[in-house]
Amino acid sequence: MIGRTARCHCGALEVACQGEPRKVSLCHCRQCQRRTGSAFSVAAFFMREQVSVRGPTASFARPSASGFDVDFHFCPTCGSNLLWYPARLPALVGVAFGGFADPDFPMPEQAVWAEEGHDWVGLPEEVARHARNPKPKA
Template sequence: MTRTASCSCGRLRVGCEGEPQRVSLCHCLACQKRTGSTYGIAAFFREQDVVTHGRSSLYVRQADSGFRVTFHFCPDCGSTVFWKPERLPDLTAVAAGAFADPTFPKPANAVHLESRHSWVGDL
């Protein structure tokens, strides 16, 4: 199975072969700022199962773990589509929402619960 994630304008795409190694929900403040939502959801695929198409701009930041994360976003529409976490060099993280697939696997874990908005999950 191949899934395709893309930015809002469709110029930056990522093809992912097979199932994600894991899907995680992150409540950290950096993910909240990056997504404009109360959390981010990352699908981690083996690097060799990911093929990118189109141009991307980069943003590098240090994670709470001390490792760097390199985000790839569309230079035209600004959507973050995928990122490379230095602490997981064999994996590529893809924004789960960029697949625009309501049948996509749900997260198996959540991290940075200390930053979770109190109302998340109440709706």
């Protein structure tokens, strides 16, 4: 079974993930832009039982456009936002794609909130685009 570990900038927080992600998603929403300080966020979503967290975290919860809260966890030392728990998808945990620092990590299969994306951001044709969030798969 494949094992990958995402780490914060200072290395105090690690998120160990077993197996393949359920999905890899890119988000263009304004909240993700603010959270990451970038034009978008990329997350690998794993089943919660595939993920274990080592090290201290601080958290910040905010409502999402779906009306469900998202509980973001970050390193209290360096501030890297490494994982989040979306109430809309309670079986999943999002792990920051960049935390893996792995150029061979699977590319995003979808881009959500494309209506809030920057016009200059180009994506490969294989990446499905959604104006907002698609309905969750059962």
